[in-house]
Amino acid sequence: MDTGITLNPERRAAMVESGAWNDLLITDYLDQAVANSPDRAAIVGYQVTGDTRTALTYRELNTTVTRMAAGLAGLGIGKGDVVACQLPNWWQTTALHLACMRIGAILNPLMPIFRERELRFMLGHGEARLLVVPKVFRNFDYEAMVDGIRPELPRLETVLVIGGEGERSFERRLLETPWEEQTDTEALFAERKPGPDEVIQILYTSGTTGEPKGVMHSSNTLFSNVRPYADRLHLTADDKVLMASPVAHQTGFLYGIMMPIYLGTTAILQDIWDADFVCKVIAAEQTAFTMASTPFLADLVKTAPKHQGDLDSLRIFVSAGAPIPSAVVEQASKTLKAKIVSAWGMTENGAVTMTCPEDPAERASQSDGKALPYMELRITDFKGNELPAGEEGNLLVRGASLFLGYLKRPELYGVDDDGWFSTGDLARMDKDGYIRITGRTKDVVIRGGENIPVVEVENLLYKFPGIADVALVGCPDERLGERLCAYVTLDENATDLTLDELKSYLTKQQLSKSYLPEYLEVIEAMPRTASGKIQKFKLREQAKEVRLEPAKRA
Secondary structure, eight states: OOOOOOOOHHHHHHHHHHTSOOOOOHHHHHHHHHHHOTTSEEEEEEETTTTEEEEEEHHHHHHHHHHHHHHHHHTTOOTTOEEEEOOOSOHHHHHHHHHHHHHTOEEEEOOTTOOHHHHHHHHHHHTOSEEEEESEETTEEHHHHHHHHGGGOTTOOEEEEETOOGGGBHIIIIISSOGGGSSOHHHHHHHHOOOTTSEEEEEEEOOSSSSOEEEEEEHHHHHHHHHHHHHHTTOOTTSOEEEOSOTTSHHHIIIIIIHHHHHTOOEEEESSOOHHHHHHHHHHHTOOEEEEEHHHHHHHHHHGGGSTTTTTTOOEEEEESSOOOHHHHHHHHHHOSSEEEEEEEETTTEEEEEOOTTSOTTHHHHOOOEEOTTEEEEEEOTTSOBOOTTOOEEEEEEETTOOOEETTOGGGOOBOTTOOEEEEEEEEEOTTSOEEEEEESSOEEEETTEEEEHHHHHHHHTTSTTEEEEEEEEEEETTTEEEEEEEEEEOTTOOOOOHHHHHHHHHHTTOOGGGSOSEEEEOSSOOBOTTSOBOHHHHHHHHTTOOOOOOOOO
């Protein structure tokens, strides 16, 4: 695929000179780990359903990756081709990324919660040539779903199914066939090795336009985030990493796939969030670090008292995706030995800001941290003028981990001539450089760390018979951060509308369950500006008073 990326030579020169970009690939770090600690566990994977544990040493992982890489090439995957995967936190995702890197392919991880609507767009837009899915996960048949949309995806040549049968079997096609005996892998990998500034990852993020954007990253942009992140937290090869956040999110990908291999340590992957199960895993594996959204931390804090001593190895818990309630931090200090660290970031940058383990405990609930090395922040007014400390304004970032662009949508890149990227978030910065996210200019609701594409859902609801106007906003939720509220007006022919009817309609539109509204209020008229625009800030104020039933655990 031609990604259309032309790297600014001035940016590259500045990043190399600063030490931010070191031109190393994840396969270089894998080679180092194999050389230094071949028998150390590289990945330990836990599948909660069935309570199974799978472990691979660095030597075993490398051997598996070599076979898989040769197999992908044997299946016709060329340099620059997109390989998509819609997988839970299974070891196969890590191996697939490494295999793609060996032959210069681009990995496109897709969230397991996506359904036909999202996949139809993302696989088509990204021109994926190969897709890897589980046969069944959480009682959902992924193979059947893909079969239903396959005729609409002419570029998708191959589908491999983990736990599948016949020619579609991932195990049979990539793991059991000795591809490495049929080709000179050393020559193949040397020929296909990607450059450090080539696109290696495409992740789709929900935006305000109603259509997902494909964020493109290189090895240099990703590792310029991973390295200072690990340094700030003082992580070493002796610190095992637990990742229960989805590896199809930038959080899970950067710090559950890339960072453990960079450190030469063990990644512990858990495929379904369950706080009691996490406690069992931490005790068994003696993990030192994890990162997850705020609801995960709240769950762990509530569960910890039942697991006295089991969590003592956990040294760092980084929480992001929503502000951490001070009560949670206070309770964590009583029930966990781990230091709670807050962070803020985006798919486009990875973690941009983070508190320090040395900071006072209350800092994690009062701020979202300060910029990581190689990143800069600015707070400006709507005219672009920089604001003094303490004033709220638009948050801009620039630096080494800034993404390369949006796939096929260069006009949305939004980086000015000086390299500043407008995040769409509102924030204020104190005199020490610590920021606090105070709101969003982007029309996105974040539920449990998952961005809901508000405009896309609104567009679907406008097609519902009887709805005249619709506005979706977030209402605060102690555990999930926000939940989706729908405010609608009805046309003169409609008499009533229920939440169940709304959900049923959206489900039939093949929308992800996570994107469904959880509250509905029919109102007589939308609050509007003089020009006719809906004043969502008034609805957000109204939504603060909404009281919903406690959310079910993810």
